[in-house]
Amino acid sequence: MVDPPGEDRPPSLLPGSAGGRGRPLLWLELLGGHPPRHREGRRGGQDLKEVHGRGLQGHREQGGPTVRGDQPPGPLLGRGEVDGGVIVGHTYSETGEYRIDEVTVVLLRGRELAKGDLLYVKHPKNGSPVVYQVTRVYPHKRVREYEEALLKEGRIIGDPEDTTVHASAYQWGWIDDDGSLRPLRYHLPPNTPVCIAERDVVARFTKPNGEWKLLLGTDPSTDLDVELGVYSLIRQSCLICGAVGTGKTTTAISMVARAANLDPPVRFFVVDKDGEYSSLAGRLGPEKVLKVPWRRFFQPSDVPWEDYLAEFGWQKTWWNAKILFKALKILYAQASPVIKENLEKAVGYVSADSLGFSKKADEFENYRQQVLNAVGGSKLVPRGDLEPLDPVELLGERHVVIMDISKGKDTWSQKHLVVAQVLRRIFGEALDNRKFGCVIVLEEAMYYAPQRGVFDLGDKDTRGKLLGVVKEIATNGGRNGVGLWIVTQRLATVDKTVVTQCANNIICHSLEDLDKQRIGEIVGDKFAQLIGDLPQGEAIVKGTALKCRFPIWVKVLPEVYPASAITTPMSRFIHMEQASRGEAAPIQVIADD
Numbered sequence: 001m002v003d004p005p006g007e008d009r010p011p012s013l014l015p016g017s018a019g020g021r022g023r024p025l026l027w028l029e030l031l032g033g034h035p036p037r038h039r040e041g042r043r044g045g046q047d048l049k050e051v052h053g054r055g056l057q058g059h060r061e062q063g064g065p066t067v068r069g070d071q072p073p074g075p076l077l078g079r080g081e082v083d084g085g086v087i088v089g090h091t092y093s094e095t096g097e098y099r100i101d102e103v104t105v106v107l108l109r110g111r112e113l114a115k116g117d118l119l120y121v122k123h124p125k126n127g128s129p130v131v132y133q134v135t136r137v138y139p140h141k142r143v144r145e146y147e148e149a150l151l152k153e154g155r156i157i158g159d160p161e162d163t164t165v166h167a168s169a170y171q172w173g174w175i176d177d178d179g180s181l182r183p184l185r186y187h188l189p190p191n192t193p194v195c196i197a198e199r200d201v202v203a204r205f206t207k208p209n210g211e212w213k214l215l216l217g218t219d220p221s222t223d224l225d226v227e228l229g230v231y232s233l234i235r236q237s238c239l240i241c242g243a244v245g246t247g248k249t250t251t252a253i254s255m256v257a258r259a260a261n262l263d264p265p266v267r268f269f270v271v272d273k274d275g276e277y278s279s280l281a282g283r284l285g286p287e288k289v290l291k292v293p294w295r296r297f298f299q300p301s302d303v304p305w306e307d308y309l310a311e312f313g314w315q316k317t318w319w320n321a322k323i324l325f326k327a328l329k330i331l332y333a334q335a336s337p338v339i340k341e342n343l344e345k346a347v348g349y350v351s352a353d354s355l356g357f358s359k360k361a362d363e364f365e366n367y368r369q370q371v372l373n374a375v376g377g378s379k380l381v382p383r384g385d386l387e388p389l390d391p392v393e394l395l396g397e398r399h400v401v402i403m404d405i406s407k408g409k410d411t412w413s414q415k416h417l418v419v420a421q422v423l424r425r426i427f428g429e430a431l432d433n434r435k436f437g438c439v440i441v442l443e444e445a446m447y448y449a450p451q452r453g454v455f456d457l458g459d460k461d462t463r464g465k466l467l468g469v470v471k472e473i474a475t476n477g478g479r480n481g482v483g484l485w486i487v488t489q490r491l492a493t494v495d496k497t498v499v500t501q502c503a504n505n506i507i508c509h510s511l512e513d514l515d516k517q518r519i520g521e522i523v524g525d526k527f528a529q530l531i532g533d534l535p536q537g538e539a540i541v542k543g544t545a546l547k548c549r550f551p552i553w554v555k556v557l558p559e560v561y562p563a564s565a566i567t568t569p570m571s572r573f574i575h576m577e578q579a580s581r582g583e584a585a586p587i588q589v590i591a592d593d
Contacts, residue, residue, distance in 0.1 A: 085195030242508025437481030504543030
């Protein structure tokens with residue numbers, strides 16, 4: 001298609017344009033000539049191409065300034081290398097102002113970049129790689145006034161030569177001789193060559209120092225192993241977030257398995273809502289992993305008396321509540337465990353006179369019977385003299401202790417009570433004993449540290465007490481040897497104080513708008529902008545466990561899969577169909593789509 005006359009030339013070359021008023025045009029000054037007459041591309045019977053060539057040659061002979069268009073593509077100007085780095089483009093500014101905190105790169109023909117890729121330029125003073133991360137890639141085409149009208153008629157201007165690909169990137173910085181990250185403070189020359197960051201550059205900016213680190217996965221662009229520093233994962237906690245089926249639990253379980261096999265091995269206490277972490281026993285062995293039903297940790301002697309009233313729905317001033325409190329005092333005075341058998345005997349020892357009950361004896365016996373009935377059906381008062389397990393002792397014997405709360409029909413109020421007891425016991429031991437430490441993993445953290453008014457479950461009082469313990473560990477646990485790893489589907493449902501204390505973030509999938517807003521408030525908008533629709537098993541990671549606190553793309557390498565991965569939804573229906581037919585032979589299970 002032929003463009004209208006004059007429309008396909010740059011504005012500075014158009015007759016009467018601003019660039020041509022009052023003086024010869026710049027490109028003609030470099031030629032040592034004058035504006036040509038636009039008459040069939042001829043000037044004085046000579047081809048303009050010949051005039052241009054002679055003008056450029058004469059310009060060079062006279063010692064005039066060299067422009068890049070004068071030179072053939074070379075190592076710094078074409079598709080070559082800069083100190084071994086592959087050039088993908090050059091810095092560019094539509095306004096003429098070149099910033100150093102953010103740059104725009106015009107890609108060379110045939111080069112490709114994706115959001116999240118790492119680039120670098122040479123430091124203008126010392127030559128060190130200054131790394132930038134791509135946040136946006138987009139094609140750019142010069143707009144013509146008539147283009148919209150042509151498209152309306154279905155006529156497309158096919159001019160690939162007039163289209164360039166731009167990439168926006170923000171600065172990470174450069175690494176000094178001490179291994180510290182520093183920002184670039186000197187300006188970059190316009191049209192600076194930009195290289196793709198190769199494996200050695202990426203490793204220099206991401207590999208944590210020291211040997212105490214665990215493998216998370218690989219960088220998809222370089223296939224470089226991505227490792228996390230374990231010290232930072234414990235000291236400054238970790239958040240793993242992602243929707244159902246995105247790989248967040250697989251990521252968490254794999255991190256636990258690898259950390260538990262380090263030297264020295266990390267000790268973990270896992271609060272497992274759905275029994276997913278039981279697969280760790282098969283991977284690490286029963287000598288390293290112990291799965292315990294949550295009720296075995298219950299310490300009835302640590303239950304506040306008010307919690308019994310909350311369970312029974314009584315008030316302190318009621319006579320049945322007074323009988324119960326008197327019976328509990330008898331047990332505490334005798335140092336007897338609070339079990340149903342002991343408490344029922346103690347209720348029988350309570351007399352009306354000891355409480356100042358002046359009504360009929362039959363009425364007092366009615367109140368006593370109410371207490372006995374309540375104790376018999378209580379979930380907080382265990383039956384039998386079963387010694388509760390001490391999580392601290394178990395952590396001294398095993399690398400991973402799993403508190404399985406997936407079994408039983410008990411209320412969340414009772415589970416919250418026991419979880420609070422266990423976490424309080426672990427944190428208290430860490431405060432008193434400098435030779436003890438562990439990492440607490442809260443799978444589906446919104447059940448234990450919910451955001452108020454967003455995710456409320458169980459009794460308000462017990463939920464509030466548990467949240468208080470989790471907040472204390474999130475804020476002060478790291479410095480006392482108790483790390484916190486929280487795993488959740490929705491960031492907005494977890495208490496904001498708990499989330500903000502996690503300096504390491506592993507996001508396994510795109511987030512809802514509210515969650516993306518929350519993550520932007522916590523770790524910055526740059527991180528939130530990089531989050532898109534990630535494939536299953538991939539994540540964006542940012543935190544102190546990396547050498548530089550900037551987000552990188554990771555393809556997670558699974559070490560262990562959740563227990564639920566063994567049973568797919570499709571296999572459940574196959575087994576049901578198999579049972580309905582009375583078939584003994586199993587039907588072939590095909591993987592779910």
